[in-house]
Amino acid sequence: MNIxxxxxxxxxxxxxxxxxxxxLDLFTKLKPNVKFSNLYADNFKAIADWEDFxxxxxxxxxxxxxxxxxxxxxxxxxxxxxxxxxxxxxADHIIFQFPLWxxxxxxxxxxWLDRVLVKGFAxxxxxxxxxxxxxxxxxxxxxxxxxPESAYQTNGLHQATIDTFLHHIHHTLRxxxxxxxxxxxxxxxxxxxxxxxxxxVTDYLTYLESLAENYNQNTSLKNV
Amino acid sequence: MNIxxxxxxxxxxxxxxxxxxxxLDLFTKLKPNVKFSNLYADNFKAIADWEDFxxxxxxxxxxxxxxxxxxxxxxxxxxxxxxxxxxxxxADHIIFQFPLWxxxxxxxxxxWLDRVLVKGFAxxxxxxxxxxxxxxxxxxxxxxxxxPESAYQTNGLHQATIDTFLHHIHHTLRxxxxxxxxxxxxxxxxxxxxxxxxxxVTDYLTYLESLAENYNQNTSLKNV
Numbered sequence: 001m002n003i004x005x006x007x008x009x010x011x012x013x014x015x016x017x018x019x020x021x022x023x024l025d026l027f028t029k030l031k032p033n034v035k036f037s038n039l040y041a042d043n044f045k046a047i048a049d050w051e052d053f054x055x056x057x058x059x060x061x062x063x064x065x066x067x068x069x070x071x072x073x074x075x076x077x078x079x080x081x082x083x084x085x086x087x088x089x090x091a092d093h094i095i096f097q098f099p100l101w102x103x104x105x106x107x108x109x110x111x112w113l114d115r116v117l118v119k120g121f122a123x124x125x126x127x128x129x130x131x132x133x134x135x136x137x138x139x140x141x142x143x144x145x146x147x148p149e150s151a152y153q154t155n156g157l158h159q160a161t162i163d164t165f166l167h168h169i170h171h172t173l174r175x176x177x178x179x180x181x182x183x184x185x186x187x188x189x190x191x192x193x194x195x196x197x198x199x200x201v202t203d204y205l206t207y208l209e210s211l212a213e214n215y216n217q218n219t220s221l222k223n224v
Numbered sequence: 225m226n227i228x229x230x231x232x233x234x235x236x237x238x239x240x241x242x243x244x245x246x247x248l249d250l251f252t253k254l255k256p257n258v259k260f261s262n263l264y265a266d267n268f269k270a271i272a273d274w275e276d277f278x279x280x281x282x283x284x285x286x287x288x289x290x291x292x293x294x295x296x297x298x299x300x301x302x303x304x305x306x307x308x309x310x311x312x313x314x315a316d317h318i319i320f321q322f323p324l325w326x327x328x329x330x331x332x333x334x335x336w337l338d339r340v341l342v343k344g345f346a347x348x349x350x351x352x353x354x355x356x357x358x359x360x361x362x363x364x365x366x367x368x369x370x371x372p373e374s375a376y377q378t379n380g381l382h383q384a385t386i387d388t389f390l391h392h393i394h395h396t397l398r399x400x401x402x403x404x405x406x407x408x409x410x411x412x413x414x415x416x417x418x419x420x421x422x423x424x425v426t427d428y429l430t431y432l433e434s435l436a437e438n439y440n441q442n443t444s445l446k447n448v
Contacts, residue, residue, distance in 0.1 A: 046270040046331045049234045103392035107270045107335035168327035
């Protein structure tokens with residue numbers, strides 16, 4: 001099993017960082033193949049623009065996604081994007097770990113989606129959803145929230161469950177053919193005591209182990 | 225009426241750019257007060273990190289939003305963020321114009337939300353939704369999509385209306401007290417012929433004029 005771990009948190013001393021480190025340590029023990037995209041540490045470029053391509057100036061009159069497709073076809077994507085494409089092509093499963101900021105991903109991870117889910121590579125005309133070019137891969141979101149779980153209920157503060165707010169991200173992944181598995185959500189992440197954190201670490205490791213086990217047992221999930 | 229126009233499109237020759245220019249020309253004619261944040265042209269920083277604050281190193285161990293609150297309180301926010309705060313404080317209505325990328329805003333606009341909706345300025349403990357610190361302001365989204373309108377139906381390609389995908393953005397604005405008005409959506413924006421574009425421009429100008437008129441007639445919408 002090949003796992004790509006995409007991590008987007010700015011604070012190396014955060015609980016997110018601790019969870020990420022536990023995951024990487026577990027992978028060392030379980031020995032799946034792992035590649036790691038640490039977006040903040042890598043200073044990943046968030047803004048999609050024409051500097052992403054080594055194309056002629058004439059292409060600036062095109063749409064970004066068409067220029068992207070053209071650049072991919074002609075191997076003119078910038079090196080940082082090409083590196084992510086190589087990791088995605090290699091991966092069976094992608095984990096995205098991030099704090100929910102304004103009911104979505106941090107901008108740096110949105111930039112990863114904008115720049116890396118390249119037309120021609122991840123999807124194409126008629127190659128979407130069940131026929132998406134990344135078909136056969138799976139992904140899961142690992143998300144921390146500031147609000148407690150009670151806020152993410154239809155009768156709670158946000159008047160909807162977390163699934164409502166993760167929908168646009170799950171839909172994006174499904175659009176390119178990636179099967180999305182149940183997310184691992186850590187509510188009230190800023191207000192956890194030591195015992196609560198310890199339990200979450202245990203639960204997270206169980207989640208990851210189960211993911212790896214189910215993956216190995218369920219060939220239908222495997223990349224083809 | 226004070227309008228802040230936040231625009232996020234990378235291509236100066238796009239239909240988005242044409243619509244933006246029509247809006248600015250209309251405002252010149254109608255004479256509301258207008259401030260313009262052209263995120264791509266301004267090279268707006270998208271990534272929220274500790275370079276946004278002139279705080280001591282010790283604060284790096286804090287959460288971004290807590291550091292943000294602290295920086296705001298002590299006037300230690302970076303100049304680009306402070307400038308956006310001044311514009312928001314001044315505005316009665318904010319228009320966000322952007323292409324829908326992966327069922328959300330482009331990363332550069334997500335970065336604006338992450339960095340500019342500062343705790344202590346836009347919201348605070350107990351100061352959210354109807355009591356949000358930006359209460360009294362209104363906003364509307366002007367959005368282009370690649371898919372046709374038929375795709376944004378519960379029985380269409382995306383199995384949900386556009387409101388489902390704009391929900392996390394509207395919810396963000398409502399969280400800080402901003403009342404969200406009906407969005408102006410341009411479907412199939414990449415496949416419009418000249419006549420269709422002309423009709424959309426006319427409709428958009430009508431939408432903006434109606435916005436300004438309703439605004440002037442409805443004092444309950446006015447900032448207090």
